[in-house]
Amino acid sequence: MEGAVVLRSPCPVACTLDLVGDKWSLLVVRDLLRGNVTFGELQNSPEGIPTNILADRLRRFEEAGLIDKSAYQDHPVRHAYGLTEKGKALSDVLLALVRWGKKHIPGTRTLESPALHSVGRRKPRRKQDRKS
C-alpha cells in the first residue's frame, strides 16, 4: 500500500511526519531499537502506551516497511517485531531528539538500557521456555 499514499506536499519533513509525527510512533521505534521485540515488551514502555495505539502503530509501520514481523510461537500465535533497514535509519531522528531534549528540557536523562545504536533482533523466549 506504500505507493498509494497521497503526499500533502513534496517536503520530506511533512511526509516523514505523516508517518511518525505524533507522540507515540517514535517511542515505539525507540523501544524496538532498544531490543524490545514482542507486543508485551513494547507495551511496557515507561510512558504506558495504550494497547490500541501500539497495535495501530505496528500495523502502520509494517505497511510502510519500517518493521517486519515473524511468528515465534504457534499456539497461540505470537509475533516478534523488528525494524527493517528503513526503520533503523530513523535512529538519526531519535538521536537528534535525544540531544535536543537533554539540552533543553530539565529533568530528562537517557534511559538505562542498550544504547540506541546497538540494534539487533533479540530472539523472544517461547512460552514453554518461560515455564521451564
Next chain:
Amino acid sequence: MEGAVVLRSPCPVACTLDLVGDKWSLLVVRDLLRGNVTFGELQNSPEGIPTNILADRLRRFEEAGLIDKSAYQDHPVRHAYGLTEKGKALSDVLLALVRWGKKHIPGTRTLESPALHSVGRRKPRRKQDRKS
C-alpha cells in the same frame, strides 16, 4: 509556565515529542527557519496549516521559549515571530527528518527557498510600506 510541565517519563525523546510531536509543529519551525515571520506568511505553508492550529502552536512555542514575538505594527497590532536559540536548535531534528524523508519516501524533494540553516529574522514590511 515552562517549569510547571509534568513529564510523562524522563526520556528526552518523549519530552521533546510532548512539545513538537504532531504533524504540524515542526513544519512551523521549518517555516520560521526559512524566514517566514508573520502569521500570514506562516499560514501560506504548502501544506495549508489550519489557522487555529497555527495560532495554538505559536502560543505554545512562545510559552515553551522556542519563539519570541514583537509587534511590527500598532493599528492593528501585528506580530513578527522569530525562533530563539532553543528553537533554532531544533534544526538538527529537522535535518534528520529531511535526510530520512528524501532517502525513504519517493516523490519528496527539498523545497526551493532559503536553506534551513540560513536563519535570521527578516523584518516584515509595515502596512504603509506595502501601500506605497
